[in-house]
Every structure is written in structure tokens, then in C-alpha cells.
Amino acid sequence: MAEANGSPGSGALRPAGAAADGSPDGRSPGAPDRRERGARRIDVRRGAAVEVSGWDGSEPLLAQAPLLERDDEMAVLDRVIGKLCAHARADSGAPGARPGELVVVESEAGCGKTTLLDEARRIAVEHHCTVLHAKGAEREQTRSFSVVKQLFFNLLAGCTGDERAAMLGDWHDIIAPALGLCPAAAGFAPDPLGIRDALDWLMTGLTRHRGPVVLVIDDAHWADAESLAWITSFAGRLDQWPVLLLVSRRTGEVTDVEPLLRELYALDRTRRISLGTLSPGAVAQIVGEALGSGADTAFRERCFEVTSGSPFVLWAMLREVRRRRIPPTAGNTGRLAAIAADQIGEQLAARLERMGESTIAVARAVAVLGSDATIVRVAALAEVDVDKVGLIADRLRAAAILVDQDVLGFVHPLIAGAVYQWVPKSARSALHARAARLLVADGRDARSTALHLLATEPCGDPWVVEQLREAAAQDKRAGAPDSALRCLQRALREPPGPSDRAAVRYELGRASFVTSPQEAINHLRVALADDAGDRVLRESIVLHLSRALGYTDCIQEAVELLDAEAQAANASATRLRLQAEHFLWAVFWVDDPDYHARARRLKNLVVRLEGSNRTERCLLALRAWYGMVRGDPMVQVLASADQAWGPGLNWTDEDWGFEIPSLLALTYMYCDRNDRAEELFTEGITELKAHGWRGTHLSYAHSMRSLVRYRQGKLAQAEEDCQIGLRLALRLPPTAPARWYPLGTLIQVLVARGRVGEAARIADEHAFGEPFPSAVVFPDPQAVRGELRLALGLADDAAADFVETGAKLEGRGVANPAWCGWRVNLAKALAGRDPEAAYEQAGEALRRAYRFGAPSAMGQALRVTGRLEGGQKGLAKVEDALMWLEHSDARYEYALTLVEYGMVLRREYGDRDAVDPLFEGLTVAVECGADALADAARAELVAMGELPPTPALGPGRGGAL
Helix, strand or coil: CCCCCCCCCCCCCCCCCCCCCCCCCCCCCCCCCHHHHCCCCCECCCECEECCCCCCCCCCEECCCCCCCCHHHHHHHHHHHHHHHHHHHHCCCCCCCCCCEEEEEEECCCCCHHHHHHHHHHHHHHCCCEEEEEECCHHHCCCCCHHHHHHHHHHHHCCCHHHHHHHHHHHHHHHCCCCCCCCCCCCCCCCHHHHHHHHHHHHHHHHHHCCCEEEEEECHHHCCHHHHHHHHHHHCCHHHCCEEEEEEEECCCCCCCHHHHHHHHCCCCEEEEECCCCCHHHHHHHHHHHHCCCCCHHHHHHHHHHHCCCHHHHHHHHHHHHHHCCCCCHHHHHHHHHHHHHCCHHHHHHHHHCCCHHHHHHHHHHHHHHHHCCHHHHHHHHCCCHHHHHHHHHHHHHCCCECCCCCCCECCHHHHHHHHHHCCHHHHHHHHHHHHHHHHHCCCCHHHHHHHHCCCCCCCCHHHHHHHHHHHHHHHHCCCHHHHHHHHHHHHHCCCCHHHHHHHHHHHHHHHHCCCHHHHHHHHHHHHHHCCCCHHHHHHHHHHHHHHHHHCCCHHHHHHHHHHHHHHCCCHHHHHHHHHHHHHHHHCCCCCCCHHHHHHHHHHHCCCCCCCCHHHHHHHHHHHHHHHHHCCCHHHHHHHHHHHCCCCCCCCCCCCCCHHHHHHHHHHHHCCCHHHHHHHHHHHHHHHHHCCCCCHHHHHHHHHHHHHHHHHCCHHHHHHHHHHHHHHHCCCCCCCHHHHHHHHHHHHHHHHCCCHHHHHHHHHHCCCCCCCCCCCCCCCHHHHHHHHHHHCCCHHHHHHHHHHHHHHHHHHCCCCCCCCCHHHHHHHHHCCCCHHHHHHHHHHHHHHHHHHCCHHHHHHHHHHHHHHHCHHHHHHHHHHHHHHHHCCCCHHHHHHHHHHHHHHHHHHHCHHHHHHHHHHHHHHHHHHCCHHHHHHHHHHHHHCCCCCCCCCCCCCCCCCC
């Protein structure tokens, strides 16, 4: 199978960092086609055949050294590729199989990394692998997804629409802008994790339909950070795919992506191949092959001395020796040092100067344009006629300075770097500025121009600021927030004019928020101070500043800022919008000293609201939440919630955030409207996935849906959602609070299923304990730890957790037992040593549950109160609990109450009355997936003779009752 982006020898390979431009093969429309003039193509299998002008009867001279002294390295690559293909043919799914491989080739510059990788590509093609190749480029690291685009653009651009849709599926809109297949939709901004997941999906499809895949990443030390982040993530899970990831890097070259490279090289499956320089014997052999067997021994030895065994410098020097017709004799050894020095560094510049002013201008233009160096653009930037550029390019190819391709590029990064550094800094800046305008004139987007503008010196040009702002917006929509941040930081240094300064600071703050909320706060505060009277901009700055403050645990400051701005606002719509955000962030203020007064103000504010616009509906949703938390009658709470519910409460609206629809769904859940809550979270999950938001937001949505399903008694589905939420949360930085949400519900679910030991192990593994987060988390982490301790039989420790939780919640005005059943659980923890205090706590929970009116809360409180009270009155309370729970969808709580009721009946009145509730409890427990509870009910029925003993029946696993 040929290489997807250019099989060896096909001529479709591009120079370092080359990107498709106007057509899949990289040529701009209308560019001169040198193939018509007989130009030769690079053959990566055997090196490049280069004509040496003026050499009568000259035979081809290899542009690269043959693979001497690389037998061991090639044997490794041959084995790895063979193993990959054998595994693919066998389609092995055996446990422990490791189909994927990661090989890192490293050496100093010029030691033949690319030659070795090209040979590996040839072998892979012969084995019918799909080979995808990309090359990092020193001055293209700021071009987001450059390497990823090189890997996949030609493959996908060459597909029909149907083929591409089949390969990308639902991921098309997420990944296509990053790959340059289409512009990003307005308002569409996937997060980096979404892009990585989309690329994983693409690789899965490729390996399934196109056989084993070989990914070749040359010069990874110059890869862009966005691409390398995916490559590193993908490499960590290579055991899932039949893929060989072959990466090369230059030792001693430290770049901005060094941390990602270290992470890549530290992976357990990494095979490292280190290339050294050639030995004197290998150099002597190459000299003989290039210059003839008559080359003197002294000449061969001097070749080794002046090149230090570097294959690149050696072959470049030998080409020049051939061009000058220098006989390879001992008498000419003194000339070799100067010739070798001419091939790179300052002497290369002097060599170009000898070729004339136009050649210098063309070489500089190629160095500056990089992968954008079509002949037409080079001519425009160098201010040289197009036809003359073609002739100069042919001369530079003959001198083995430029590659033999349509998009101009240097044969080696050492040459590219030398030419670029030779251009004076001020001249480079001017050339990059002109290059940016050339690209705009060619119809390229702002992201393409930003690569050049980032390399210019600030000069106060409004056009530069405008282009960089647009590039940042495009990068953000393509899922590259870090690249957007670079563009805006550079725009700020330009600097923008006074009228745009606050707007740029605001955009910079929004871009910073993704990676550093604290940095976002700094920019947004300055933007607020720079506000030049634009009321709409000021409102946006305040809203995003408050959000950044909220996410950095500065919720009090966020609430106070919003309150002050709302009071100062003149327009009623602005004031109402700021009040909505004010009440939203007050929800998460743990130590709010004004909670009750704030809730009353909100209640009074929404009295006349009808939900006619987004702001009003958000305020009604918040009123419902505040009322639910306070324990207001459920009928009132649902009235506000129903007014708020409806289309338009999006989960991916960056101006509003996802908190409002989330709080509304949770309100329905605590009011036992679990079906609607599940529907809202499912809609949210679908929307988040469609927009490529696969980080904090999606983790939270899965975690909250798991909480709904836990309360419904769908324990297996709840556990699955928890695991997804936790897996997503663990991909985030360790400091991110997202893990608390899935962990809390997962522990509750495992306890309900009887797997208490597993719950304890998970809590220990993830340090689920002090210090607990200071922000509000659902379910409350300390209360969850108390439930786990109670299930483990640590009643005193559990009671301490419940007491602390209660003090914290009561101080915030959280009086609803449906929101957190800490009183009921405290009663259970105290039952063994202080029954009177236990009954008092359960009674208070029951009183509050009655006031709120949710059947699940009343049922739970009645069950525990009845158990503590005992006798006929206690039994009557348990029967009342069954009545309430039977008509709710709290199926696990219903099963728990049935089984406990059956046990009490058997103990007090004998077996006959207990049979029906135990059988029904067993049935419901099995439906819920509550294994320990089902075992307990089954054990009672077996003991009564109503069921035969089964081998599977063992001692109860604990944690259910």
C-alpha cells in the first residue's frame, strides 16, 4: 500500500514543514510546473539523483549517504514492522498483545535520522502498510496542528465527500478545521481533548479499514505543541491499535515542546535508537564510492577529520569536490576544511553571496516563507522575476541547496537555519511582514498570516493587530487555545490603539482562561480599567472576570463585583443580566453570610418574570435552585423550574456557561423529576460531544447523570457514567476539581451495589478526603465519605463526618434533606450508642422532608425513623415510607425499604407476612443491580424455605442496609 501522503519516489513528498496550499500536492494554482521541464524527483529509497552542471559524462551522485553502519538499527525497524504486519494479519485479540510500537530515533544534526526514517517508510510500503509522514520545522512550531495536517490532509482531501464522512463520522465538524479541510463554524470551539479524541477515532478507522498504519514524525523537536500533545497521548495507548509510531529528534535541541517529548520518551513501550557519526572506515568507503576507488588514503582520512563523520556534511563536501573537479589526492587535502565549512553556517552565506544578489534574495525569501514558498510568492517577496526565480532555483538544486520539489525548500534544516540566521533581524522582520500580506493577497486565512506576524517586530500597525485577533479567533474555533493566546499576546505588544486596547485585553483574558484562570483574571482586570465607555464590552468583561474568579475559588470577590456592577448599571437589561450572574455564583459560595437574605431578594426579583428571554429564564432557574436548597415546598420550586425549562438553555454557550442548565436539571432531580433531569443531562452530553467539549464539562455532565441514575436505582448505568466521568476528569490537570464529582457518586453506587471494599480502595487511590474542596460539589464529598465509613462499620468516624457536613450546610442555609441526607445518615451512625439523639436527628429530617414534599426524601426519613422508633408506630412509619416510594422513581430506596420491612415483619410476626415484601424487594433489587441487597433478601427467603439454596448465595457483602 502506498504512502497516503506521497509514496516513496512518487514526488508528492514536501519539504520540511510543507503544508498543502491550494492543491493537495502543495503547488499554488498557476505555479510553473517544473516537471514539464524535465526536473528530477527525490527518490527516498536510494537518495536523490542530482545532476552536476558542467561535468562531462557525469554519473549521478547520491544526495544522501547510503545506510552504512546502520545494519543493527535497520534490523530493529525491520523486525518491528514485520511484527506489526504479522499481528494485523493474525487479527490477534489475545490478552497482553501489544500490537502498537513506539520507536524514537535520535542523534546530533546531520547523522542520518531522515535517511533512516525514509528507509523505514520504504520497508513499510513493501509490507503494504498505510504510511503517513510529517516533518517538524523550526520556524513553523507556532502553526497549530501543522504536523497533524501533514499527516492527514492529503489522505482526507483526496477522498470523496462520502468517504470522508465515513472516516470522520460525527467528528467531522470537530476535526476538519484543525486539519484545514474547512473553516470552523462561528461560535464553534472544541477543546483540545475533543480534537485528540477525534484524531483517535480517525486512527481507529484507518487501522480497521486500511491495514496496519505507520506514522513517521521527523524532527519532532520542531513539531507544534498541539500536534505533539496528541501524538504523546496517542502513544500512551498504542496497545489499542496496530500502529508503528516512528519519531526522530535531534539531541541537544531544546525547544518549547521539550516537556511533551520527555513524556513521550518516558513511556514504557519506547524503543530508542541512537545514531552516531560514521567511522573512518565508513567515510573512506563513501569517498571511494563518490570519487572513485583511486582516492588517496590521506584524502579519505582528511575527509573524516574535517567532517567529524557527519554524513550530511560529508556528502555536501563531496558534491562540491566533484563540482570543482578537485582530484582526490593527498596534495588537495588542505582544501577540504574550507570546502566542508562552506556547506553550513557563515561560510554557506558567503557561498551564496558569490552567486549574486538575486540568488541571495531568493534564498532569503525561501527561508522566510518556509512551507509557503511557492515560486510565485518567492518571486514577489524577493522582488525577482518569476522566470528568473525558476532559473535560480535550478542552480540551487544543482548545488544541492534546494530540494527538487515544486514548493521550494532547503535540502536540510542545517542549511535552512544557516540562511535564516544570516538575514539581519530587522530585515527578517520586514520580510515576514511582507510575507503575511502576500498570503492575505493569495486568499489565505489569518491563521496562515499569523505565523509570519509572530516573527515581526512591534510597530503599532492596526492591520497587524486586526490579523492577529482574527487568527486567534480562528485558532480558538479550531481547538487550539494556546495558539490563540500567542496571537493575542503578540497583538498586545504591537500595541493596539487606545480604542482597541480593552477589547484585546478582554480577548486575551478569555483565551487565557482555558489554561490559566489566574492569568485571565489579571488581563480582565486591566481590560476593565482600560474600558473606554463601551457598555457592551464592559458587561462582557465583568461577566468573564466573575467567571474566572469563580473558577479560582475567589467566589466572594466575583459575587461582590457583580453586585456592584449591577447596581451601577443604567440599562435594565444589563442590570438584570448581571444580577443573574451574581445569584449564580452565590450558589457556589460556601461561606455566604447573606444566603437567606440573598434568597429572599431573588424570590422578590422573579415575582413578575415570565421567562420571556434567556436572562429571565436563568433567574427563574436560580430561584428554583435556591428554593430547593432552602427546602421550600416542592410545588413552588417546580413552578419556577417549569417556567425556566425549555429550548435555548444551551450547554455550550460561552457567554452563559453550562451552570444554569445543570442547576435546573439537578433541581428536577432533587424534586424526584428524575426523568426530566436525565433528559436534560443526556441532551447536554450530546451537545457537548457534538461541539468537541470533552474535558471538564463532559466529565461533569456524565457525573451528574450518574447521580440521577443512582437516585433512580439504575445502578449499573450510574456506575458506567461515573467511570466515564472519572476517566475524563483524570485527563485534566491534577489540580482540576472535576474528579470530586464522579468519585462521590461512584463511591455511593459501589456501596449500594455491595462492593464496599472496592469503594474504599478507590477512595484511597484518589485521596478522597481532606482537604475537601471549598466550592460546592454534588454530592457533598464529606457526606459521601461518611456513608462509606458507615458501610465499613466505622460508625463513630462516620458520625463525625456527618456532624461536620451538617454544620457546614446549615451555616449556608441548606435545609433540604433531599439535597443531602446527612441527618438521616447521622441517625444511623448514632443508633448503636445514642438512640435518643439518633431519633431526634431522624425526626428533624422527617419534619423537613414533609415540608419539602419529595417522596424519596420522605420515604428515606420515614424508613430510618420507623426503624429507630420500633413497635407498631415504627412499623407504620415504614409502611408510610413504602407508600410514598412506590409512586416515586427512587427504585433503589424502594427496594431497600421493602427488604427492611420484610425483615422486620419476619422478626416481629413470623415468616408468612414477610414473604411478599421480601420477594418484591428481591425483584426490585435485582432490577436495580443492588447485588448485596438482593443477596440479603434471597438469604431471608432461603432461610424461610421460600427459595432453594443456591451455590451463588454467600454471605452478604455489606453496605446495603
